[in-house]
Amino acid sequence: MKRPPAVTDLIDELKRLPGIGQKTAERLSFFLMRGKAEQANKLATAIQNLKEKIILCSICHGITESDPCDICSDATRDHSQICVVEEPHDVYVMENMGYFKGVYHVLMGVISPLDGIGPDDLNIEMLKEKVSKPGIREVILATNPDMEGESTAVYISKVLKPYGEVKVTRIARGLPVGSDIEYADSVTLLKSLEGRLEMR
Amino acid sequence: MALYKTRAIAIKSINLSESDRLVTFMTENHGKVKCVAKGARKIKNQFWAALEPMSLIHLIYFGKEHQSLFRLNHSDIIESFQTIRDDFDKLYTGIYFLDLIDAMILEGHREVKVFSLLHQSLAALNQQSELEPLRRLFEIRLLSLAGYQPQLEHCVLCRKAPQNGLISFSYAHNGILCNSCCRRAGSDIQFSTGTRNYIKKLLEVEIKTCERLKFPKGQTDEIEKVTHRLILSHLGRELKSYPFIKNMAEL
Numbered sequence: 176m177k178r179p180p181a182v183t184d185l186i187d188e189l190k191r192l193p194g195i196g197q198k199t200a201e202r203l204s205f206f207l208m209r210g211k212a213e214q215a216n217k218l219a220t221a222i223q224n225l226k227e228k229i230i231l232c233s234i235c236h237g238i239t240e241s242d243p244c245d246i247c248s249d250a251t252r253d254h255s256q257i258c259v260v261e262e263p264h265d266v267y268v269m270e271n272m273g274y275f276k277g278v279y280h281v282l283m284g285v286i287s288p289l290d291g292i293g294p295d296d297l298n299i300e301m302l303k304e305k306v307s308k309p310g311i312r313e314v315i316l317a318t319n320p321d322m323e324g325e326s327t328a329v330y331i332s333k334v335l336k337p338y339g340e341v342k343v344t345r346i347a348r349g350l351p352v353g354s355d356i357e358y359a360d361s362v363t364l365l366k367s368l369e370g371r372l373e374m375r
Numbered sequence: 376m377a378l379y380k381t382r383a384i385a386i387k388s389i390n391l392s393e394s395d396r397l398v399t400f401m402t403e404n405h406g407k408v409k410c411v412a413k414g415a416r417k418i419k420n421q422f423w424a425a426l427e428p429m430s431l432i433h434l435i436y437f438g439k440e441h442q443s444l445f446r447l448n449h450s451d452i453i454e455s456f457q458t459i460r461d462d463f464d465k466l467y468t469g470i471y472f473l474d475l476i477d478a479m480i481l482e483g484h485r486e487v488k489v490f491s492l493l494h495q496s497l498a499a500l501n502q503q504s505e506l507e508p509l510r511r512l513f514e515i516r517l518l519s520l521a522g523y524q525p526q527l528e529h530c531v532l533c534r535k536a537p538q539n540g541l542i543s544f545s546y547a548h549n550g551i552l553c554n555s556c557c558r559r560a561g562s563d564i565q566f567s568t569g570t571r572n573y574i575k576k577l578l579e580v581e582i583k584t585c586e587r588l589k590f591p592k593g594q595t596d597e598i599e600k601v602t603h604r605l606i607l608s609h610l611g612r613e614l615k616s617y618p619f620i621k622n623m624a625e626l
Contacts, residue, residue: 193392194392194393288467288470288471288474288615288616288619289387289470289473289474289477289615289616290615291615291616293618293619293622321388321427322427322428322429322460322466322470325460326460326463326466329461329463330463333463351418358421359421360421360423360424360425360451360452361424361452361455362424362427362430362452362455362457363423363424365457
């Protein structure tokens with residue numbers, strides 16, 4: 176017996192989501208079907224709101240409901256310190272830390288020659304414009320410490336070189352907190368030695 | 376379920392599901408293989424640095440024979456070629472090498488010579504400062520190992536030795552043509568005897584000393600045109616990483 180089209184449609188749509196296959200989509204569909212209508216409506220409204228209300232901040236390119244975003248429009252934050260991240264969700268990872276009080280700049284990707292993504296496909300020109308204005312003290316490059324992230328950081332540091340008065344820094348790489356030195360690989364150990372700090 | 380141990384170089388690494396990675400390796404004993412590294416993106420994962428493209432590693436993986444996807448069991452860095460990662464020109468040349476291997480080499484075939492070419496070329500890239508001869512050497516040697524070595528000794532159609540002066544070359548026939556065959560079959564490009572001799576040298580010279588091959592200015596472009604067009608005609612497409620070498624060198 177064929178499934179009703181309403182169920183098939185929902186399964187097909189859920190299958191498009193990352194990490195969800197046929198079985199999980201079926202399980203989720205039947206869970207929603209059995210549940211209260213109010214619960215399903217809430218989910219539908221949340222998805223709809225996400226698409227209707229969420230926009231990209233015109234200053235940092237982070238996700239927001241109002242332009243400029245809460246971080247860019249917050250006068251108490253240090254606007255002379257810009258943290259450069261790869262994706263909008265990285266902003267929230269950094270914010271969860273609760274330590275950084277500067278502002279962000281989202282690149283919307285990284286330079287990836289194997290995928291044909293070059294500097295022109297990223298928000299690098301906009302970063303140059305920001306840095307060219309007076310009042311910027313430091314640019315912190317917080318891209319991932321992998322090949323693409325590293326090469327993007329090197330590229331940005333090169334294009335920002337003409338603005339000599341702006342300090343360009345890179346987040347430290349090394350041993351994660353709570354790890355065991357015995358299992359660390361040579362590259363990670365080397366990076367942790369290079370980035371060592373004097374004990375205070 | 377078999378366990379495989381081999382030296383390998385990661386050539387491509389893409390994110391898979393929540394925290395996994397799908398890594399393509401050029402291995403010494405089993406050719407090109409794809410492995411799933413479970414939890415490789417988690418911050419405390421020990422595979423993390425070893426799965427970065429271009430690193431030479433000891434690799435242990437398992438799976439059924441003749442299957443196309445394996446599971447990574449262990450990886451240890453032997454050499455990370457750190458100098459390549461710190462220099463733009465070297466980095467993009469290395470990425471171009473990996474892209475070429477990925478595009479030209481099929482999975483599941485033992486390719487000891489291809490692994491050796493890649494390993495030696497990355498070691499040379501880590502050391503050398505003059506990169507043009509190395510790029511051309513890698514292109515022509517990989518073409519040759521993939522079975523596309525151009526015929527440069529005699530006419531590819533009638534086997535007559537070429538006369539001195541300009542030599543006609545046909546990409547379709549993958550070799551040089553004598554004057555009469557050229558009139559009949561038509562050629563795609565003409566180059567000097569000097570260029571032909573340099574290409575022949577690139578096929579023979581030791582990789583670690585190829586930096587000493589000094590191409591005269593005019594011949595650098597000519598050699599690049601020949602090797603690059605050969606790759607284009609065999610692959611049927613331009614590699615995404617190729618324009619990066621040119622664009623990034625300008626920085």
